[in-house]
Amino acid sequence: MRKGVKVTALLLGAVLLLGLAACGKKNVQNPQTTAAGSENTAETTAVLKQQIKVAALKGPTAIGMVQLMENAKEQTAKNDYEFQIAATADEFSADLIKGNVALAALPCNAAATLYNKSNGKIRILGINTLGVLSILDTGDSVQTVADLKGKTIYTTGKGTTPEYTLRYLLSSAGLNPDSDVTIEFKSEAAEVAAVMANAGTEEVIAMLPQPYAATVLMQQPDTRIALDVTEEWEKLNGSDSTVVTGVLVVNTEFYKNNRQAVDDFLKEYKSSVQYVNSNVDGAAQLVEDFDIFKAAVAKKAIPKCNITLITGQEMQDKVEKYLKVLCDANPNAVGGQMPDDGFYVK
Template sequence: MLRLFFPVLLSAFLLAPLSAAGGREHAGETMLRVATLSGPSALSMARMVCDPSATVSFPAHFETAGSVDVLLPKLITGDIDIGILPVNVAAKLHAADPGLLVMGAVTGLGMLSVVSRDSNLTRLADLDGKRLYVAGQGATPEYVLRTLLKKAGITNVSLDFSLSTADMAAALASGRISYALLPEPFTTLALERDSGDPPLFRAFLLADLWSEYGFGENFPMTVCVIRRSVAEKNPGQIASFLESYRESLLWTRENPEAAAKCAQKADLGILAEVAEKAIPHSGYTFIHASEARPLVESLLSVYLEYAPAAIGGKLPDGSFYLK
């Protein structure tokens, strides 16, 4: 079964429509059906969803999915044209059927933090002998962490995957656990709930260690994928979508308060007060596929070492990347 990275932020429900269509529709253009994952990924499309008439110059329908397992069947059957997926899931789909999809852009970078209230925890080596609760077993968080521990020569860290991501954030805040690796917005949620002394804090980011140890500037978490048939038949419209998406993502990054209010209004799976504080730490980026291959391969090479089946057993070839 394909592993999903983002946990369900809402109670499970089927894809929910956000916007029937963008503004300024043009005769003869294909209605693009776009699905994103509720929570951080949906936040990157907040402006497109909340103000389509000002940001979308093509017919479009936006939906959210509570999990990757909900989104995937829609993408495979063609009920949606464009989706946001974890990098390894996109690579595995491509390996199974190279004609199914292309990657349009990297849209999210590493936003994984080691969180604790232990003021002596300032570097990876300080975890030696500790129990670290990890969100994301069998996915990017686990494999990036194992790669970094191996590089640093640290062998005595007990990795515990027994808690869900949401439970981990609550357990940190209540003091039931001492060390955790969390993604956003759960890191922000834990910090917001915390009233302990000393307070919880972000001890370090895996993205910083990834760069420090020479693996690359950062690692990708999510990508925008497009059904290949749609991309080939509508290249101009797809280019327009990607540009609108880039502008929406940058708007979210630069306007966290407005984006957070929009997210709550549109029911994108995250409360405004949490979203506003999480956005600056959420790794939003937009790197077109034509420039993203080295970044993607740096992460997928880690999967080849630890879980090659999770990406289809090989790195995607050049046809995976939209030109």
């Protein structure tokens, strides 16, 4: 009898252990399966983020997007952005037309020229930078545009906004840009800044954008801003027409096929612009982190960079008025003719 009880107890114990083991298996996941599931989830998330290449110039057009660049680096941006920061638009213009670069920030008149010459393969999304040019003087001889007669002016941007803006101002003051002054072009603004930094006792006059102007003023305390180019422009054309320095453009084919991605970019870019303008110290540090300019220079320059985002009809009105002035002075400044309505994304 005792033996039967023992056997029964053993059998019951075995059944109980098997039941517990079975229950345990229901609640325990295979580590390999869990890991594979996580990998699949990560892959799915990565697929949802579209790869988009964005180009900008090393200056205000890049400064406006530094927060977005940081978000992309931290993988918190809506898409997988790859940024190319270039010294000149020539470095990415061909890729923009081909579609290898989807979005870009470049000079306004360069965008019009590319649109005309490519038969509409790019379109303009918005204005991202207004006037940023200043005429600097290491002496005190220049008080008006007319005072530039007989002077050598160092500048950059041959064939783009700086050249045509300067030519317009000189012509409006009764000066012949080809005979009354000498315009000495350098390939990069940094070269112009170097000329001024090494001026010594000789008077040197240059037209520079921010933040290069801020760099010179920091290095050369005796240098002054002789003329604000935007102010001079508005004296001639009224405040409803202003200098449009930089614009955001998109490859037309990319825009047609990826409108949501473009809308997402514009929202993130707008947020970045707001951050840069309201958090100068933090933005300046990001500018240095991305090797655009030193934080100390960016801190002084950002308030003068006129970084913005203007879209829609207001964008078109400002761009058209600016380009019309350039086109009337020299049609080559905008690619031979004013761009048609298809140039604008509204």
